[in-house]
Amino acid sequence: MAVRVVGFDGDDTLWHSETRFHVTQGEFRDLLKRHVPDADIDARLAEMEMANLSIYGYGVKSFTLSMLETAIELTGARIPASDLEVILGWGKRMLMQPTELLPGVEETLRLLATGHDLVLITKGDLFDQESKLARSGLGDLFLGVEILSEKNTDTYRGVFRRRGIDPAGFVMVGNSLRSDVVPVVAAGGRAVHIPYEVTWEHERVPEDQLPTDGWLRIERIAELPEVLESL
Amino acid sequence: MAVRVVGFDGDDTLWHSETRFHVTQGEFRDLLKRHVPDADIDARLAEMEMANLSIYGYGVKSFTLSMLETAIELTGARIPASDLEVILGWGKRMLMQPTELLPGVEETLRLLATGHDLVLITKGDLFDQESKLARSGLGDLFLGVEILSEKNTDTYRGVFRRRGIDPAGFVMVGNSLRSDVVPVVAAGGRAVHIPYEVTWEHERVPEDQLPTDGWLRIERIAELPEVLESL
Numbered sequence: 001m002a003v004r005v006v007g008f009d010g011d012d013t014l015w016h017s018e019t020r021f022h023v024t025q026g027e028f029r030d031l032l033k034r035h036v037p038d039a040d041i042d043a044r045l046a047e048m049e050m051a052n053l054s055i056y057g058y059g060v061k062s063f064t065l066s067m068l069e070t071a072i073e074l075t076g077a078r079i080p081a082s083d084l085e086v087i088l089g090w091g092k093r094m095l096m097q098p099t100e101l102l103p104g105v106e107e108t109l110r111l112l113a114t115g116h117d118l119v120l121i122t123k124g125d126l127f128d129q130e131s132k133l134a135r136s137g138l139g140d141l142f143l144g145v146e147i148l149s150e151k152n153t154d155t156y157r158g159v160f161r162r163r164g165i166d167p168a169g170f171v172m173v174g175n176s177l178r179s180d181v182v183p184v185v186a187a188g189g190r191a192v193h194i195p196y197e198v199t200w201e202h203e204r205v206p207e208d209q210l211p212t213d214g215w216l217r218i219e220r221i222a223e224l225p226e227v228l229e230s231l
Numbered sequence: 232m233a234v235r236v237v238g239f240d241g242d243d244t245l246w247h248s249e250t251r252f253h254v255t256q257g258e259f260r261d262l263l264k265r266h267v268p269d270a271d272i273d274a275r276l277a278e279m280e281m282a283n284l285s286i287y288g289y290g291v292k293s294f295t296l297s298m299l300e301t302a303i304e305l306t307g308a309r310i311p312a313s314d315l316e317v318i319l320g321w322g323k324r325m326l327m328q329p330t331e332l333l334p335g336v337e338e339t340l341r342l343l344a345t346g347h348d349l350v351l352i353t354k355g356d357l358f359d360q361e362s363k364l365a366r367s368g369l370g371d372l373f374l375g376v377e378i379l380s381e382k383n384t385d386t387y388r389g390v391f392r393r394r395g396i397d398p399a400g401f402v403m404v405g406n407s408l409r410s411d412v413v414p415v416v417a418a419g420g421r422a423v424h425i426p427y428e429v430t431w432e433h434e435r436v437p438e439d440q441l442p443t444d445g446w447l448r449i450e451r452i453a454e455l456p457e458v459l460e461s462l
Contacts, residue, residue: 055326057358061292068299069319077313081303084315088300095286126357127288127380144393149358162375162393 001168003228006112007159007184008142009174010122010129012196013221014109015136016100021063022198024090028067031083035075045070057149059125064091095128099136104222106138111225113141120145121159121172123179151179156187171231173224177205181215191215192227232399234459237343238390238415239373240405241353241360243427244452245340246367247331252294253429255321259298262314266306276301288380290356295322326359330367335453340372342456348374352390352403354382354410382410387418402462404455408436412446422446423458 011017029041048066056062067087071079112118120142122129129147133139144163148155160167167188174180175196182205184191193215218227242248260272279297287293298318302310343349351373353360360378364370375394379386391398398419405411406427413436415422424446449458 052323055323056292057356061287061296064296065292065319065322068315072312072316072319075312077311077316079312080308081306081310081312081315082308084299084312085303085308088296088303091296092283092286125288126378130380147357149361 001166003116003171003190003231004169005117005119005163005165005171006228007119007121007170007172007174008109009172009176009180010120010132011124012102012175012198013173013180013194014101014105014120014138015132016102018196018198020094020097024063024067024094027090028071028087031086032071032074032079035079035083039074041070041074044074048073057125058123059128060091060094061125061128063094064088067091095131099132101136101138102221104220108221108224109138109141112228116228117143119143119159119163121148121151121156122146123148123151151176151183153183153186156183156189160187160189171228173221177210181205182209182211185211185214189214190231192224193217194219194221194224232397234347234402234421234462235400236348236350236394236396236402237459238350238352238401238403238405239340240403240407240411241351241363242355243333243406243429244404244411244425245332245336245351245369246363247333249427249429251325251328255294255298255325258321259302259318262317263302263305263310266310266314270305272301272305275305279304288356289354290359291322291325292356292359294325295319298322326362330363332367332369333452335451337369339452339455340369343459344372347459350374350390350394350396351376352379352382352387353377354379382407382414384414384417387414387420391418391420402459404452407434408441409434412436413440413442416442416445420445421462423455424448425450425452425455 008014032041045066048070052062052066056065068084071084071087109118118141120133126147133145146159170189172180172184172189172191173194175194177193181191181193218224239245263272276297279301283293283297287296299315302315302318340349349372351364357378364376377390401420403411403415403420403422404425406425408424412422412424449455
């Protein structure tokens, strides 16, 4: 069946996101090293984020709160408030940074929008994601926006139901095997995986848990129009 | 025209929310008084929340980050990290508290759901709101859930368009004149205002900016079925 609706992930598919978390995490590591030179700061922050995921969900505000908690815990609450103020400032900086599109995104979306319905399907913080889309200049190309608290087979089925989308004519495009490929194929759709330069540990999937067909991988978004023709 | 679709606000309309912010804010005041006995803590926190609204949006995580920033700023960064850890804990406690329904909510919704489509229309943090709805036990009564980053005439029109709702057959029920009444009437719908015991300053509307008709006020949600009949 021909592709009618194309779903796009936002973070690290249309615009840079994870590199910003990495930059901030590097600054966080440098700041904490001055207080606790022997601690495995990255490991402790990753554990904290996972432990807090069911309370905070995804996004920059959650990440900021987990950095603060990690800093207090690792230093035995000896870190000065002025350092915690610096961490609060990093969170604000991340939320206010201009949306930086990946190469080829705008041209590719303009081309695809003429023959397909485009829907942005992201997870994370509602306010932050809407703000990023508004600043991206791409808002008008999307027929709709779905911000999900989690991307799994049930939540994709919810999107299909709400929007009257036939999964057989739907392709999801994203950088995460776990969020953009596996659950979409399980829900009867197809997927195109475009790896990003950095993958968050939490989003990785063992090779043997990947579906055998219904998806393919390309190197860059500019290849997408040709691939959609061939599907 | 008869009422077909009833939209419900969540916080302080179906379940308690603002009282929890008030309780936490009281604890915050007591904690900071020990460091800065002469400061107007409530006023400074309210200013901080407003200044951060365009960066953080609404919700508990935003409130927690603003409390932390206020505490650091008001004490000239002299507050110990152990006190900031206590504030972080309050945020988590608020996010994990069971959803406490207002009196009459469950019976009224069950009654109305037999003759109307019910849609939950809230603002705030996506993850927190979905979590509250799931814990409320009311999820199955709603045909749909709309979580908006802001409630204004444009965002209500977006809900009508997405869901094919005729505004003439739509009634919004909520505790906020600013978010649940004024923009809905302006978008061609009707509204029922149910005041809550506490109103956040930001949600207040001067009497002369209220629409002259298209809405009415009741004391408690149990009056709603009768009022909808009479509309």
